[in-house]
Amino acid sequence: MDIERVNLPGIGMQHSVTTSRGRRLGVVSHHTGRRDLVVYDKDDPDSTVVNVALTPDEANVVAELLGTARIVERLAELNRQVEGLVTQQIAIPAGSPYDGRTLGDTQTRTRTGASIVAVVRDREVFASPRPDFRFVAGDVIVAVGTADGTNAVASILTDG
């Protein structure tokens, strides 16, 4: 599915997609955090017929209902906003000292400054894992921090 992305100077961003059944949907992202969910006219692809304004919290709820893909967008946004911040996906290898241990045990945030913001297991995304989240070999964690910090996370998860 192609996402069409247009800048709206002074307002924010306009994303739109066309579904396989030919309906066009869009999201207007305001700088203020407001999101407008829009549905385009069947006969006139330039015009919206439905327009729902969402607060940031409401938008998050809708996004969670629709799936977890929003976390990825949020990370990309973080990356754009803060120069020098990187996201890294790190697999927990078999034989890792943390296979079977919890996120809290790793103390990665204290030791590296980087944060583990999500864990992908069997194509399922666990957003914002809590300290008692238990890792299993094969999990892929998503770490956010400086390049040095996320590299340090990788070496901790591999070698302890």
Added chain:
Amino acid sequence: MHGILLVEIGAIILSLGLLAALASRFSISPIPFYLIAGLAFGTGGVLKFDESESFIVAGAEIGVILLLFTLGLEYTAAELVGTLRSAAPAGLLDLVLNSAPGVAVALILGWGPVAAVAMGGVTYVTSSGITAKVMGDLGWLGNRETPVVLSLLVFEDLTMAVYLPILTALLAGAGLLAGSITLAIAAATITVVLLVALKFGHVVERFVASDSEEVLLLKVLGLTVLVAGVAAELKVSAAVGAFLVGIALSGPLAHTAREMLTPLRDLFAAVFFVLFGLQTDPGSLIPVLGIAVLLAFTGLITKAATGWIAAYRAGLGISARWRAGAALLPRGEFNIVIAGLAVTAGVNERMRPLAAAYVLIVAVVGPIAARGAEPLAKWITARSKPSLVKS
């Protein structure tokens, strides 16, 4: 003595509040109401204000500075530079089509070339504030003509950055040499500010950034007024200086600064519009009314045509073209700012009532016409494609 001063200021601000409430009830811009209030209070009007004059004059000046500053804040330097290339053809068309009526009227009335340049500005600029509000209110932000309309507004913004110093130089009656020096200074300043904003925006931001909103407010306001004052001393126009400070700030800081300064801007800009009305003799409106109506009518048609053509060039359908035209119609704050600059510098006194009447008409008719655009476009589409009409 002091009591009377406070009574006058209080009465003015309170009546502006009541007028703004009325305007928001009909969801149109309050600017025409402020102008009418000024007309009612001022020269030859019903009421007289003497004590508060110096407050109003200083307040109006700060109002202009804040209007231009928040205009600069609206777009980041990257957006300005990025839009320049894609919007240039439509933007130039916009400039030519919409400044031509003003230039023509000034020349026909024999006001001279300097007044013609000023009148061109008065008829040209769309009010980005009113347009953005109209599009938001009508739920048009998701539509496909919205990026087209916005990029035209950004282009107008850039044009203002070049136009205002030229106008100021001309108004100062500068000769060819002095004029070109002023222009060179202005062009250099704009280039430097754009460069600084693009490359070193974070340095400026670090200077003003603060966790305390109070500190941020005072720093930003102080910096803006200071730069505006220095620009005025350099004969580049205070308005341009403030505009450039706005462009130099971007990112989250710009967002916070806008939130904090918008209430101040609303207050002082209202004072500016009132002053413009105050200085306009209501009696002088009548002789220029015919020209103003004609100019407003032409201005509505040329703007609608601009939007229509820009949307057509972007490959959009009929309804989107009509909406783009309608969205661009409203004129407002900057047309009055330009007329104010010109009249203060001694250009033909009749420009004041003409600009006031022009903005009064267009700022009211624009948003109303925008509401009618969609039904009109539907009706036209239905007529031209009878096969699609359900029977």
